[in-house]
Amino acid sequence: MKASIYKNRLLTVVSVLTLFLVWTLAATLVGKEIILPSPVVAFTQLFRLLTSGGFWRHLGATLGRGLTGFGLSFLAGLCFGLLAGLHPRFKTFFHLWLTVIRSTPTMALILLALIWFKADAVTLFVTFLVVFPLITQNITEGLAQIDPRLKEMARLFRVGFPTILFRMYLPAILPYLATAAAAGLGLTWKVMIGAEVLAYPRWGIGARMDTARTYLQTPEVFAWTIVVIAISLFFDRILTTLIRKRLLYWE
Amino acid sequence: MHQIEFTLSGIRKSYGPVQVLAGLSFAVKTNHIVALLGPSGCGKTTLLSIIAGLKQPDQGQVTGVENKPVSYLFQEPRLLDWLTVGENLAFVLRDHIPRAELAKRIDYYLEQMALAAYRDTYPRQLSGGQRQRVAMARALAYPSRLLLMDEPFKSLDIRLKWSLMTRFLQLWTAEPRTVLLVTHDPKEALLLADEVYVLSPKPAVVRSHHQITLPRTARTPDALPLLELEQQITAELIRD
Numbered sequence: 001m002k003a004s005i006y007k008n009r010l011l012t013v014v015s016v017l018t019l020f021l022v023w024t025l026a027a028t029l030v031g032k033e034i035i036l037p038s039p040v041v042a043f044t045q046l047f048r049l050l051t052s053g054g055f056w057r058h059l060g061a062t063l064g065r066g067l068t069g070f071g072l073s074f075l076a077g078l079c080f081g082l083l084a085g086l087h088p089r090f091k092t093f094f095h096l097w098l099t100v101i102r103s104t105p106t107m108a109l110i111l112l113a114l115i116w117f118k119a120d121a122v123t124l125f126v127t128f129l130v131v132f133p134l135i136t137q138n139i140t141e142g143l144a145q146i147d148p149r150l151k152e153m154a155r156l157f158r159v160g161f162p163t164i165l166f167r168m169y170l171p172a173i174l175p176y177l178a179t180a181a182a183a184g185l186g187l188t189w190k191v192m193i194g195a196e197v198l199a200y201p202r203w204g205i206g207a208r209m210d211t212a213r214t215y216l217q218t219p220e221v222f223a224w225t226i227v228v229i230a231i232s233l234f235f236d237r238i239l240t241t242l243i244r245k246r247l248l249y250w251e
Numbered sequence: 252m253h254q255i256e257f258t259l260s261g262i263r264k265s266y267g268p269v270q271v272l273a274g275l276s277f278a279v280k281t282n283h284i285v286a287l288l289g290p291s292g293c294g295k296t297t298l299l300s301i302i303a304g305l306k307q308p309d310q311g312q313v314t315g316v317e318n319k320p321v322s323y324l325f326q327e328p329r330l331l332d333w334l335t336v337g338e339n340l341a342f343v344l345r346d347h348i349p350r351a352e353l354a355k356r357i358d359y360y361l362e363q364m365a366l367a368a369y370r371d372t373y374p375r376q377l378s379g380g381q382r383q384r385v386a387m388a389r390a391l392a393y394p395s396r397l398l399l400m401d402e403p404f405k406s407l408d409i410r411l412k413w414s415l416m417t418r419f420l421q422l423w424t425a426e427p428r429t430v431l432l433v434t435h436d437p438k439e440a441l442l443l444a445d446e447v448y449v450l451s452p453k454p455a456v457v458r459s460h461h462q463i464t465l466p467r468t469a470r471t472p473d474a475l476p477l478l479e480l481e482q483q484i485t486a487e488l489i490r491d
Binding site for chain 1: 303320322323327329331333343346393
């Protein structure tokens with residue numbers, strides 16, 4: 001057991017080292033920083049960003065927008081998912097709407113939002129439309145998985161709806177909720193950066209990336225990309241730990 | 252002497268072209284345990300669903316259960332895995348019992364079913380027999396005059412079955428209520444019931460009716476009068 005954990009860790013280290021090695025080799029072969037900066041250049045640039053004045057403000061703006069957009073999508077998705085899961089008619093009615101939203105290319109949503117709203121609203125609107133259907137679908141699916149015999153039991157014992165909602169439905173769909181949150185939050189950062197690149201808000205990582213691209217400062221594009229990956233990994237790790245520790249406590 | 256708790260008159264039910272219940276009529280007396288004995292798939296569960304109001308009969312009616320709370324013990328425990336044993340009881344009780352009495356009532360019935368030590372345990376950590384005991388504690392703790400039992404001892408081995416039936420009878424003697432027990436096992440019916448209705452295979456009609464007058468204290472698995480009745484009932488059950 002211990003030996004296998006050690007082997008796995010070793011493998012991870014080797015994997016990371018290989019990645020950097022390939023990256024360095026490729027950068028050396030290309031030989032132009034403007035096309036592909038080496039890891040050393042990219043991380044040096046990242047360090048420069050971290051110590052520069054605007055970094056935390058840009059990071060804060062993107063994080064704030066992302067979490068707000070995700071929070072709104074999650075709450076709306078939860079309500080909508082519960083309604084759809086508990087009332088098949090509601091589900092049938094909105095099925096087409098959700099399918100259309102899901103099938104619309106993210107770029108199309110961003111372009112339309114640019115026509116309709118200001119920069120800050122664009123990013124929120126797009127994140128909402130991308131993440132909300134995902135959450136809704138997961139919750140509807142989770143509700144469908146509840147054993148109908150348990151529902152029948154609750155009905156026979158005439159359990160009131162609030163009790164059923166808080167003690168049966170919500171705990172039963174918790175694993176689905178967690179999966180939806182993890183997938184939704186991961187998607188949020190991808191969509192958010194895309195929306196920021198095009199909407200160009202005053203503060204925001206996406207806008208900085210686009211500025212750096214315009215001035216052919218490729219190392220800075222890389223540095224910001226590393227920041228976004230770090231954000232994504234950070235939240236993913238938090239959610240995974242939460243899921244493992246808290247959600248399946250009864251197993 | 253006994254009042255009537257509820258009456259079935261001419262209950263008929265079909266699923267598509269298949270007739271399941273072909274006109275069942277009988278009355279269940281208050282505080283009696285009545286067993287419905289029938290071969291598997293003869294429509295016993297359908298009948299319970301009709302009494303509980305989950306299904307509508309095609310013809311006939313049930314009188315005496317309208318809007319009354321009904322307690323239910325199923326073939327399988329049907330517990331919520333994410334709630335502890337105590338919380339599982341609270342789940343069905345909290346909307347029917349004053350909050351102040353809830354904990355006391357739960358503790359009392361768990362103790363009666365020898366489950367006091369498991370109040371904070373999750374169902375997955377219990378054995379199959381213990382889980383069914385929790386389900387029985389839940390059914391008995393639920394404030395109702397009528398208890399419907401759908402083969403609750405079916406999946407238990409003979410020792411567990413015997414200990415659970417004994418415990419059930421102790422509790423029922425202390426607080427009698429009207430019980431309709433559905434089973435395919437004549438022994439189970441004869442050990443527990445005041446009256447036994449034997450049903451025919453599908454479409455089900457009442458084939459025979461037996462009063463069991465032997466006091467429950469004298470009902471051991473080898474009691475001679477019960478063995479004779481068991482033979483008679485078994486013969487009726489296997490007849491085409």
